[in-house]
Amino acid sequence: MTRLELPVSAEKISELKTGDVVKISGVMVTARDAAHKFLIEHFIERSPAPEEKDLYDKLSSVLKDGMIYHCGPVVAEENGKYRFVAAGPTTSSREEPYESHVIEKFGVRGIIGKGGMGDQTLEACKKFKSVYLHAVGGAASLLANSVVDVIDVYMKEEFGVPEAFWVIRVKDFDAVVTMDSHGNSLHKTIAKASSEIFNDLIRKISKG
Amino acid sequence: MKTYPEFCEWVVEFIRRTSVDLPVDVENAIDVAKGAEDPGSPADNVLNVIKENIRISREQSTPLCQDTGTNVFYVYHPAGPSTREMSEDIVEACKEATKRSYLRPNAVDSLTNKNSGNGVGRAQPWIHFEEWNRDDVWIRLMLKGGGCENCGTQYALPDRRLKAGRDLRGIEIVVLDAINNAQGLGCGPGFIGFCVGGDRASSLSEAKKQHFKKLDEANEVPELRALEERLYEKANTLSIGPMGFGGKTTVLGVKGSYLHRLPACFFVSVSYMCWACRRRDMWIKNGEMRID
Numbered sequence: 457m458t459r460l461e462l463p464v465s466a467e468k469i470s471e472l473k474t475g476d477v478v479k480i481s482g483v484m485v486t487a488r489d490a491a492h493k494f495l496i497e498h499f500i501e502r503s504p505a506p507e508e509k510d511l512y513d514k515l516s517s518v519l520k521d522g523m524i525y526h527c528g529p530v531v532a533e534e535n536g537k538y539r540f541v542a543a544g545p546t547t548s549s550r551e552e553p554y555e556s557h558v559i560e561k562f563g564v565r566g567i568i569g570k571g572g573m574g575d576q577t578l579e580a581c582k583k584f585k586s587v588y589l590h591a592v593g594g595a596a597s598l599l600a601n602s603v604v605d606v607i608d609v610y611m612k613e614e615f616g617v618p619e620a621f622w623v624i625r626v627k628d629f630d631a632v633v634t635m636d637s638h639g640n641s642l643h644k645t646i647a648k649a650s651s652e653i654f655n656d657l658i659r660k661i662s663k664g
Numbered sequence: 665m666k667t668y669p670e671f672c673e674w675v676v677e678f679i680r681r682t683s684v685d686l687p688v689d690v691e692n693a694i695d696v697a698k699g700a701e702d703p704g705s706p707a708d709n710v711l712n713v714i715k716e717n718i719r720i721s722r723e724q725s726t727p728l729c730q731d732t733g734t735n736v737f738y739v740y741h742p743a744g745p746s747t748r749e750m751s752e753d754i755v756e757a758c759k760e761a762t763k764r765s766y767l768r769p770n771a772v773d774s775l776t777n778k779n780s781g782n783g784v785g786r787a788q789p790w791i792h793f794e795e796w797n798r799d800d801v802w803i804r805l806m807l808k809g810g811g812c813e814n815c816g817t818q819y820a821l822p823d824r825r826l827k828a829g830r831d832l833r834g835i836e837i838v839v840l841d842a843i844n845n846a847q848g849l850g851c852g853p854g855f856i857g858f859c860v861g862g863d864r865a866s867s868l869s870e871a872k873k874q875h876f877k878k879l880d881e882a883n884e885v886p887e888l889r890a891l892e893e894r895l896y897e898k899a900n901t902l903s904i905g906p907m908g909f910g911g912k913t914t915v916l917g918v919k920g921s922y923l924h925r926l927p928a929c930f931f932v933s934v935s936y937m938c939w940a941c942r943r944r945d946m947w948i949k950n951g952e953m954r955i956d
């Protein structure tokens with residue numbers, strides 16, 4: 457098991473290989489569908505508008521050498537303070553068109569989600585020294601317990617609770633590296649093997 | 665509602681139980697899967713985390729998964745109680761459950777992309793009423809998450825690509841194809857519901873309804889029972905494993921049904937349910953409520 461402290465260096469990320477079990481501590485930010493679309497349209501395809509400069513700076517500072525968590529949490533508000541109640545990963549593949557650009561632009565060192573991502577992201581992980589980390593889908597209460605502090609939230613009104621940028625401090629957040637910075641993807645390996653078995657199965661079924 | 669004044673509060677509790685705790689048969693199936701994996705393997709690791717999460721959710725009374733899904737209700741009721749009032753109370757209960765963090769605000773306006781914020785919207789919750797010939801009320805609730813819903817699919821046979829004809833072999837091939845395509849995306853190990861026949865809408869709805877069945881509930885149709893067993897065995901040779909990390913358990917259960925079809929149509933619909941198969945039953949009898 458490897459411990460990762462955020463912010464994390466490119467060197468440390470390069471040491472990770474698919475299958476490595478990690479525990480992550482430090483500050484990260486949640487972002488899913490609306491957030492990724494926003495990052496692209498407002499900060500990558502053009503430079504930030506003056507009224508968005510503040511948000512841009514704040515996000516840049518957590519993203520640089522930091523991690524994005526694909527998560528749409530259940531959040532409770534008690535006495536003006538937010539608390540994560542349930543916060544497992546969401547399916548990452550939906551961010552495939554965006555993620556490589558986000559990694560490149562902001563210098564993100566890790567993407568945490570579930571289900572893995574495609575070749576474009578794998579390529580970006582290699583080129584810009586980043587990794588994809590898989591958290592256990594559905595393990596929401598357990599993962600919420602490793603969120604020790606909700607530091608801030610951006611775009612909550614605009615995107616709604618699940619889709620907002622939540623800046624959180626985590627401690628010993630469990631994940632497994634499934635795409636490393638050397639071009640390896642556990643998802644590709646498993647899919648290739650299962651498809652061969654599947655083709656074999658249907659040949660046999662067809663023959664009766 | 666008038667017939668049962670506490671109905672709304674009962675449904676809130678019903679939602680809470682469904683969201684924070686798994687049915688016994690589902691939990692047992694996960695235990696069995698855990699026993700089958702090699703200790704220390706990635707699959708074993710995933711199942712340990714899942715088991716720990718189940719324990720914590722129950723203890724803390726927090727949602728097993730943050731995606732509390734589409735809230736699918738099936739209500740079987742005697743003649744008498746107003747289904748309009750019942751429906752209004754169920755909607756209120758969903759709002760209240762969202763406020764209490766048993767549910768996530770899970771209704772996004774598809775045209776404006778705005779989250780309604782209170783957990784309800786068009787077809788959320790999704791409520792189906794059926795009058796029956798008994799004097800008690802039976803309500804079934806399933807929380808069907810989006811990740812696994814995205815893995816659901818529908819085939820129109822014959823399927824040229826898969827060489828799947830309009831027969832039991834063709835059905836077997838396409839259901840396996842759906843499982844293989846899902847990989848770990850539906851938070852496997854999952855539960856497969858399938859339906860043969862019907863029109864596009866009834867077929868998918870019947871496939872999803874299969875997730876209500878208890879795992880030990882044997883299919884009354886011998887051909888389907890045999891098909892379920894074959895699918896279960898073959899799917900578990902695919903080695904996709906928990907979360908798609910590889911391993912022995914790819915599916916925890918397979919349940920199927922059939923509907924009559926039009927001569928021109930032959931749909932096979934597949935619904936994927938994640939390991940967090942949150943379903944429960946609520947009964948109302950003689951003014952008392954019970955949750956199973």
Ligand code: SF4
Pocket residue numbers: 544545546593594595729730731732733808809810811812813849850851938939940
């Ligand atoms: S598929 Fe199920 S377990 Fe996975 S995130 Fe969705 S609701 Fe949760």
